Amino acid sequence: MKVAVxxxxxxxxxxxxxxxxxxxxxxxxxxGHEVVPVDAGADLVERLLEEEPEVAFVALHGRGGEDGTAxxxxxxxxxxxxxxxxxxxxxxxDKALAKHTLRAAGVPTPDWxxxxxxxxxxxxxxxxxxxxxxxxxxxxxxKPSRGGSALGVKFAADPxxxxxxxxAAFSYDDRVLLERFVxxxxxxxxxxxGEALPIVEAIPTGGDRYDFEARYEIGRTxxxxxxxxxxxxxxxxxxxxxxxxxxxGCAGFSRVDLILAEDxxxxxxxxxxxxxxxxxxxxxxxxxAGRSFEDLVERILELAHEPAVxx
Amino acid sequence: xxxxxxxHRRRAHxxxxxxxxxxxxxxxxxxxxxxxxxxxxxxxxARPEVISLAGGLPDTSxxxxxxxxxxxxxxxxxxxxEALQYGPTEGFEETVDCILQxxxxxxxxxxxxxxxxxxxGQQAIDLITKTLIDPGDVVICEAPTYPGAVPVFCSYQAEVxxxxxxxxxxxxxxxxxxxxxxxxxxxxPKFVYSVPSFQNPAGVSxxxxxxxxxxxxxxxxxxxxxxxxxxxxxxxxxxPLPPLYQLDGGDFVIYIGTFSKILSPGIRLGxxxxxPPVMEKIVLGKQAADLCTSTLTQYFVREYFSEGHWRQxxxxxxxxxxxxxxxxVAALAEHFPAExxxxxxxGGLFIWATLPDYIDTGDLLARALRDDVAxxxxxxxxxxxxxxxxxxxxxxxxxxxxxxxEGIRRIGKVIDEQVGLYKTIAGAGDGVAEGAAxxxxxxxxxxxxGGREAEQPSGDVNVLPFRKTxxxxx
Numbered sequence: 167m168k169v170a171v172x173x174x175x176x177x178x179x180x181x182x183x184x185x186x187x188x189x190x191x192x193x194x195x196x197x198g199h200e201v202v203p204v205d206a207g208a209d210l211v212e213r214l215l216e217e218e219p220e221v222a223f224v225a226l227h228g229r230g231g232e233d234g235t236a237x238x239x240x241x242x243x244x245x246x247x248x249x250x251x252x253x254x255x256x257x258x259x260d261k262a263l264a265k266h267t268l269r270a271a272g273v274p275t276p277d278w279x280x281x282x283x284x285x286x287x288x289x290x291x292x293x294x295x296x297x298x299x300x301x302x303x304x305x306x307x308x309k310p311s312r313g314g315s316a317l318g319v320k321f322a323a324d325p326x327x328x329x330x331x332x333x334a335a336f337s338y339d340d341r342v343l344l345e346r347f348v349x350x351x352x353x354x355x356x357x358x359x360g361e362a363l364p365i366v367e368a369i370p371t372g373g374d375r376y377d378f379e380a381r382y383e384i385g386r387t388x389x390x391x392x393x394x395x396x397x398x399x400x401x402x403x404x405x406x407x408x409x410x411x412x413x414x415g416c417a418g419f420s421r422v423d424l425i426l427a428e429d430x431x432x433x434x435x436x437x438x439x440x441x442x443x444x445x446x447x448x449x450x451x452x453x454x455a456g457r458s459f460e461d462l463v464e465r466i467l468e469l470a471h472e473p474a475v476x477x
Numbered sequence: 478x479x480x481x482x483x484x485h486r487r488r489a490h491x492x493x494x495x496x497x498x499x500x501x502x503x504x505x506x507x508x509x510x511x512x513x514x515x516x517x518x519x520x521x522x523a524r525p526e527v528i529s530l531a532g533g534l535p536d537t538s539x540x541x542x543x544x545x546x547x548x549x550x551x552x553x554x555x556x557x558x559e560a561l562q563y564g565p566t567e568g569f570e571e572t573v574d575c576i577l578q579x580x581x582x583x584x585x586x587x588x589x590x591x592x593x594x595x596x597x598g599q600q601a602i603d604l605i606t607k608t609l610i611d612p613g614d615v616v617i618c619e620a621p622t623y624p625g626a627v628p629v630f631c632s633y634q635a636e637v638x639x640x641x642x643x644x645x646x647x648x649x650x651x652x653x654x655x656x657x658x659x660x661x662x663x664x665x666p667k668f669v670y671s672v673p674s675f676q677n678p679a680g681v682s683x684x685x686x687x688x689x690x691x692x693x694x695x696x697x698x699x700x701x702x703x704x705x706x707x708x709x710x711x712x713x714x715x716x717p718l719p720p721l722y723q724l725d726g727g728d729f730v731i732y733i734g735t736f737s738k739i740l741s742p743g744i745r746l747g748x749x750x751x752x753p754p755v756m757e758k759i760v761l762g763k764q765a766a767d768l769c770t771s772t773l774t775q776y777f778v779r780e781y782f783s784e785g786h787w788r789q790x791x792x793x794x795x796x797x798x799x800x801x802x803x804x805x806v807a808a809l810a811e812h813f814p815a816e817x818x819x820x821x822x823x824g825g826l827f828i829w830a831t832l833p834d835y836i837d838t839g840d841l842l843a844r845a846l847r848d849d850v851a852x853x854x855x856x857x858x859x860x861x862x863x864x865x866x867x868x869x870x871x872x873x874x875x876x877x878x879x880x881x882x883e884g885i886r887r888i889g890k891v892i893d894e895q896v897g898l899y900k901t902i903a904g905a906g907d908g909v910a911e912g913a914a915x916x917x918x919x920x921x922x923x924x925x926x927g928g929r930e931a932e933q934p935s936g937d938v939n940v941l942p943f944r945k946t947x948x949x950x951x
Binding site for chain 2: 176178180181283286287292295317318328329330332333334335336337338
């Protein structure tokens, strides 16, 4: 099969995406497919029209690739593609929208309030900030609504730390979440074609729970898969993850990040197109389930959607 | 690449358990090597449409291609076999002759026996650190310091202590206080690392009084000073200052030089000058690291210097960089907000700007990249990840004047945005503003950040420079 691997792009996660893409290309070649690597730039459409791939393997992360933009384009060109569709990607990318959807569907997610830059600048939303903080309580996690990885995610221990944390988060998006901090174990459930893979637990080795960047560095976080959980706790986690995946309309594959608190799991976010690098969580989970990376890639390819409007 | 035999590529075979296995094999010192989301962010700065004020690049487009071609041709015609061969670990005598000319231009007269040619100045930093530092040893450097030195010190597991700079360079009074404190703990720093002239990243130069005092301290305490001087000849104004090496005579000052900023960084040629006992160890280290510095590029430098025009080329660069510095300083005055300060260097390649402490320049960079402009977040110049968060390094040598103007305009615009936003937020709630201004530094730092201020009594080490908008002297 002729497969275009879409990677790179302009997002801040370009580096990770290039690594995901390169690894997928290797696997596809070994599986006997004809591979067309495409760095998603200004010539993306031209390349796709010229190459006429049967399927596009979307290995893009962050804006422009994981947020529905590339998927819309592929719909337009009538090319089948891997991973979730336009609507699910758009929802997952926007944490505020995703959390509304989760809550409406009865999926547990930490309390939050979202705030747009326009509301602050033009509607005097700053006046309500104190009350808002009071309702959520401290500590708070402040994060850009549409942002990937740990960039711009700040921990505010008290009101004095909130304004700078907001300014930082607004560097990445014009809407920001203030989320109640939930203490607990950090878990990730990868889902492949509607089936949950073994749970991965991220265990910080440095002991600093609030260092969000540590999660992305080898050596600063240890990953355990399958996570050491009692059966009923594991079932609750997997259940919540599947509900989140369904509620957001994901398809193909995705990764659900959760916190397991005393009183049960809380879904933090869903990554529509999670990383596929050597150190990424989805491949680790697949491997724990007995699937090699090639198997995983082949299965993702099988699950690719047909375009909504046939060419 | 189409015919790469994919069956032999390693990456495909890496499994999760392999990663775990490697993790168990990593040396302890790799634990302190830093890599992070920030590195991915810096990768984005390489996009062609980005105006990058982030590099430390000299403008190599000013070097005449025909000169390069003529020299390489001459090497091929007269000494191809030798140029393609290994060379001595210490470097060729002819290269050392060129080095003596460069050092002589700043008034230094080292013994040629004390010189080793290295693969760039960076290798000299590495070899000297390798020679002198055991895990846990104290290294003292400036705050901020050369961002490329921090990973070297960290990889040898040094404890890095940084001494605040002001517009006259490293604060020697603070250095003395720190030395006394270390004495009290029974600790003796192995060396003080300094870029005394047109410092990277701050752009400031150490005053003659401080230079003399530093050298006195080195002599009286028998303490080594590493003088890293890549920019000394790139002076746009003011009187030349004597290098520490010259003041000391080479007993306690180890000198690092480079051809990178006066000729080309691509040839990877630098050097170190050290007293014979130290040099002996450095040579052993160099042998273990890479046997010898590139023979081919040493031949190139020899050819180039034999023409006798190297000073003229440096003077040409100085003219170009002075113009760019002026443009950047003017653009900063026009586009940066009143709350910002910046240095106005009399040479070198960099300006260091400091913003209100509620702005994190790492996040600001993410925002700036959306407008296709980049700089180096100040944090890179500190060993402590919580410091330098509201500063940035701006390079004026690597891009032309039009791009400097446009780049600074774009950065100024995003800073304005953030300053406005902060004022809106902090000014809104009752009393939030005051508390926020003090507490802002903590935001974004890890939760235990508050406990780490012990070493810095003022809690504020970003005291560099610092002319306010409009007070510029240029």
